[in-house]
Amino acid sequence: MRFIDTWTSATLLAVRDLTPGIREFLLRPDDFTGAPYPVGSHIDVGVTIDGQPQSRSYSLVGEIDPQGFRIAVRHAADSRGGSRYMWSLVPGARLNITQPASLVQLDWTRRQFCLVAGGVGITPIVGAAEVLVRRDAGVTLHYAVRSRGDAAYLDTLERLLGDRLIVHAGDEGRRLDLDNVFASLPQDTMTLFCGPMRMLDAARRAWEASGRPPTDLRYETFGSSGLLPTEAFRVRLRGEGTEFVIPRDRSMLDVLNEAGHEVMSDCRRGECGVCAIDVVDLDGEIDHRDVFFSDHQKQASRKICACVSRARGTITVDTLHRADAP
Ligand SMILES: Cc1cc2nc3c(=O)[nH]c(=O)nc-3n(C[C@H](O)[C@H](O)[C@H](O)COP(=O)(O)OP(=O)(O)OC[C@H]3O[C@@H](n4cnc5c(N)ncnc54)[C@H](O)[C@@H]3O)c2cc1C
Incomplete structure (x- = not known):
């Protein structure tokens, strides 16, 4: 699902370090009304990367705050620079942001909910926990972190949930075992997940193994850092002698489009599939970072989402663009 984005100006009121790698930002749009927004809402924020305007999405933390919108950004060191830009901001900075929009749909008639968060994936989960506690629903939160x-x-979550918050800290040897968690949930539980791709894959597998309806597992994705390291790879075009190197800080979509190949795209975060390109040969491995293709389609690797997915080695693709087409 896509939204028609309406941009508005906002002021950064305050920043606060939550952990060594996660910083909270309080933003107040000029036209702030304090109207409630749906659970799991995010805003897009205009960022500047290498002097170019781009945007990044950030989940709103908690239910409506009378002061403005609260977001929390993880500093992604190995990245194109959106989070670095956010971390460079100081109070008083002016920004462009969109209105809140939510991709998360929960069945509020359920009485039992399981929340699962990995790392900064906690951001949309805080508001969900607040709403569920307010509604007096049965809710448990499993929160996986390194430490x-x-x-x-x-602190906020401990106050809110008490012993219904279970922290799985890797350095305490308390790894999150999703097979066990899902197997022991009451029937008719709805689960909301937000975490990294590897954890989402594990969650989907464990959910399937538990025999529960697939639609009862809902998730939010933040885009993915993939399963392979982010390195340069090569893309060859079928029937042409052309070969591109996709550097580690650029997407295949951007490189092909800059070369005039007119690859269509929409969400640019691996959700909609509009930028999917046919793969005709593969010398290496594709790192599918989208959530559009099924596991089966990813294994077959006949298509790639050019906006987020990457590869190791060389892939030959057919963009269906024909330079001599009328
Ligand atoms: C709905 C939604 C909500 C979100 N909420 C939050 C939130 O609450 N907090 C938060 O911190 N983030 C959130 N994000 C993610 C956020 O939008 C940014 O993606 C994040 O800040 C990283 O941006 P970046 O430019 O620093 O990194 P990106 O370049 O976007 O990289 C993201 C990751 O991909 C890998 N990567 C590196 N280079 C490339 C490349 N060339 N192509 C593709 N991938 C690459 C890196 O390993 C990196 O860690 C959300 C995303 C979505 C879609």
Whole structure:
């Protein structure tokens, strides 16, 4: 699903370090009304990367705050630079942001909910926990982090949930075992997940193994850092002698479009599939970072989402663009 984005100006009122790698930003749009927004809402924020305007999405933390919109950004060191830009901002900075929009749909008639968060994936989960507690629903939150020091909003969540918050800190040897968690949930539980791709894959597998209806597992994705390291790879075009190197800080979509190949796209975060390109040969491995293709389609690797997915080695694709087409 896509939204028609309406941009508005906002002021950064305050920043606060939640953990060594996660910083909170309080933003107040000029036209702020304090109207409630749906659970799981995010805003897009205009960022500048290498002097070029781009945007990044950030989940709103918690239910409506009378002061403005609260977001929390993880500093992604190995990245194109959106989070670095956010971290460079100081109070008083002016920004462009969109209105809140939500991709998360929950069945509020359920009485039992399981929330699962990995790392900064806690951001949309805080508001969900608040709403569910207010509605007096049965709710447990499993929060996976490297260590408690990396767990943003821990105090808030402990106050809110008490022993219904279970922290799985890797350095305490308390790894999250999703097979066990899902197997022991009451029937008719709806689960909301937000975490990295590897964890989402594990969650989908464990959910399937538990025999529960696939639609009862809802998730939010933040885009993915993939399963392989982010390195340069090569793209060859079928029937042409052309070969491109996709550098580690650029997407295949951008490189092909800059070369005039007119690859269509929409969401640019691996959700809509509009930029999917046919793969005709593969010398290496594709790192599918989208959530559009099924596991089966990813294994077959006959298509690639050019906006987010990457590869190791060389892939030959057919963009269906014909330079001599009328
Ligand atoms: C709905 C939604 C909500 C979100 N909410 C939050 C939030 O609450 N907090 C938060 O911190 N983030 C959130 N994000 C992610 C956020 O939008 C940015 O993607 C994030 O800040 C990283 O941006 P970046 O430019 O620094 O990194 P990107 O370049 O976007 O990289 C993201 C990751 O992909 C890998 N990567 C590196 N280079 C490339 C490349 N060339 N192509 C593709 N991938 C690459 C890196 O490993 C990196 O960690 C959300 C995203 C969505 C879609």
